Amino acid sequence: MSALSLSDLEFPPSRQPTIPFSEALRQRGFGWRSAEQGDVDFMRRLYETLRADEMALIAWPENTRASFLDSQFVLQHRHFTTHFEHAEFLVLEHAGTSIGRLYLLRAPPRWLIVDIGLLPTWQNHGLGGALIQQLQQEARNARAQGLSLHVRLDNPRAHALYLRLGFQNEGVDGMHLLMHWDVPAAT
Template identity: 50%
Template sequence: MPKRIDAPAGWSARGLVLRSRTDADRLFLRLLYGSFRAEEMAPVPWPEAVKAQFLDSQFELQNVHFDHFHADADFMVVEEAGFPIGRLYLDRKPDGWLIVDVGFLPHRRSAGLGAELLRHAHRRARQAGAPRVWLHVAPSNPRARQLYERLGFRLIEADAGPYLAMEWPVS
């Protein structure tokens, strides 16, 4: 049975739940991952079966990476009316709370849920005495970067491998 986790205010009344990830979420998380990469994969001239195999392998590698490098993180799933629609992976590190990953299915993107989750994490980080909330964003994802900047994240490192590092101080 998944553990419910403190969610943003008003979520329960709207049928939204934040809960711990379980093994039963694997298929959903694989589909969600594929939705994150759909635009990038669309022009690739591979048969759909090959694209699916590639995305399966990339999903597995990402999971291994997250589980290894963020072993103490909270891996959470967002549900709406009992159905999974998104995820938030949060690693509470001594130097700040790292948003390892946040995302939603396409039909629930741009609905404000990600912003609510990030504001909620920021409030909780402040209450816990964490100095900041930080994350990495792909330069090829300007919509996410714009959201993060609207919330208060600022670029701190432009050369963090293939990603941009951003932080939102909690003070």
């Protein structure tokens, strides 16, 4: 397998998002669109912010750190686009500026939130929770069994959010906790 550079990365063919965006969030200037090749640089910057706490613990020269993050991002991107090629790769925007990503595979029985991430300035404002709640409503509407996801064991804030939103712990897989949420049974 040959090494890829950031400029070689691509997303699966673009298509319109199948999940409508919340009207309440749209009125506040938020939206999403399908990711395209031109979004790779933003996704790489986002990836770096999501690993900032971990990288702060390692005393590497800047060029070594950057090279490591590039290689890890390339591997993650290739994994996501190869193993979840039918997922929706969405860029979350505010007033036309990229602020996060959502990768969603709508496959039975539970939809898989492959990845969700926001730039740090957009975290802890309720946006992630609002997006997950919207996905929960869309799963209900589509008569899916529910949602599943994985969260890093060293991410207690995200874990607490998912628990508040009704997700249940399912087990551990490496460095990740597997979680799921099922559509409540009709009463």
